Amino acid sequence: MSTLEEKFEAATAAREIPGTILLATSSDGKFQYQKAFGPATPTKPLDLKATMILASCTKLMTTIAALQCVERGQIGLDDEVSGVLHELKDPKILTGFTEGENGEPIYEAAKTAITVRHLLTHTSGLGHDAMHPIYPKWRKAMGHPPYAGDVQQSLLHNITIPLMYEPGTSWSYGVSLDWVGELAARLNNTTLENFMEKNIWTPLGIKNLTFHQDLKPDVKKNLVKMTSRNGPEGAKYGMPQREAGKVEWSDEIIYEDPTKYEAGGGGAVGSPVEYLKIMHSILANDGKLLKWETIGEMFKPQLSAGPLKAWMDYIGVPFLQGAFSIPPAGTKMQWGIGGMLWDQDAETGKKKGTLCWSGLPNLIWTIDREAGLACMYAGNVIPFGDFKSGNFQVLFEKEIYARYEKFLKEGK
Structure with a gap:
């Protein structure tokens, strides 16, 4: 029977999956796994110095930044954010459009103010242009330029949008964490890059995470080339294809470089190996980033009935079942602060109480405090939801849990 390593070597060589970095650590650091497979570029093998587009894996760092502000007493989890984020004062809900080809937007005033907790749990009412067609239609009706997340456009242009529902009553993935990044920066009269450098990266000895590749030469030098399953172009916001062919090298731009802004919801690029240091700090409750009671709040279910549904x-x-990081149908899930929260053990290997989230080019981090184990699967391929990558991520995580359990039994 082939080993985990042999399977990944074969899969990356055959271009079933792109070059991939697999990482794991126990809370005490005695159990470690770090391995790179396959190519980083058409001419360069992947190694553990590689950097990747992290996309929505950025959200964990932005969440930590906001929680640090809460711990300092700068704002409370259930405080309104409009005193700092004045753009979110007196929010309006977009309920539809008047009749006709050039219909005008119809709004109603929200009755509930947006809080920090709403933003951190995606219950603010804010969505995203790439997922909610109402926003491109709204921008056209308003005469606004379209959303442009990969070009030199203002971050505030992208995220200053009306709500889709009353805050706290539903759930929608969108620009909420971009606003959280703005919140942390404004509260401290700095940039999000500088805040994270001082309060997250430097305390953990992290050198190669950033929003700006031009600030850190090693990030740019070691950046893997993007790959695509659906063809070399136009795949970033496409849908994964279950019967798609091999991965191909792609020149599609995920992040503009240099970039003018720092998107807390998905703008970071850097080293998966160093990102693991952040995960370990949370797993170990080492006090370097957050207090233990704050970390405890991250792992508590946050959603009431409406948002949970x-x-x-x-x-x-249905058509996404088996896609990368998507829980099996019927799995009981919740949402914590920082990521999705598994509410039961699952056949894919995830354990109840595990907090995790993913990034657009098919990366995923998981933190299981009960087992004392954190894992990261990092392989840059678009579009999100890659089925083949999903299969290999499950294979990796199951094997790592088995090795960790054996490690514990042997008393090493």
Whole structure:
């Protein structure tokens, strides 16, 4: 029977999956796994110095930044954010459009102010142009330029949008964490890059995470080339194809470089190996980033009935079953602060109480405090939801849990 390593070597060589980095650590650091497979570029093998487009894996760092502000007493989890984020004062809900080809937007005033917790749990009412067609239609009706997340456009242009529902009553993946990044920066009269450098990266000895590749030469030098399953172009916001062919090298731009802004919801690029240091700090409750009671709040279910139903509907779409990081149909799920929260053990290997989230080019981090194990699967391929990558991520995680359990039994 082939080993885990042999399977990944064969799969990356055959271009079933792109070059991939697999990482794991126990809370005490005695159990470690770090391995790179396959190519980083058409001419360069992947190694553990590689950097990748992290996309929505950025959200964990932005969440930590906001929680640090809460711990300092700068704002409370259930405080309104409009005193700092004045753009979110007196929010309006977009309920539809008047009749006709050039219909005008119809709004109603929200009755509930947006809080920090709403933003951190995606219950603010804000969505995203790439997922909710109402926004491109709204921008056209308003005469606004379209959303442009990969070009030199203002971050505030992209994220200053009306709500889709009353805050706290539903769930929608969108620009909420971009606003959280703005919140942390404004509260401290700095940039999000500088805040994370001082309060997250430097305390952990992290050198190669950033929003700006031009600030850190090793990030740019070691950046893997993007790959695509659906063809070399136009795949970033496409849908994964279950019967798609081999991965191909792609020149599609995920992030503009240099970039003018720092998107807390998905703008970071850097080293998966160093990102693991952040995960380990949370797993170990080492006090370097957050207090133990704050970390405890991250792992508590946050969604009431209405938002929970919307969240379960979001991940329960039949044609995405088996896609990368999507829970098996019927799995009980919740949402914590920082990521999705598994509410039961699952056949894919995830354990109840595990907090995790993913990034657009098919990366995923998981933190299981009960077992004392954190894992990261990092392989840059678009579009998100890659089925083949999903299969290999499950293979990796199951094997790592088995090795960790053996490690514990042997008393090493």
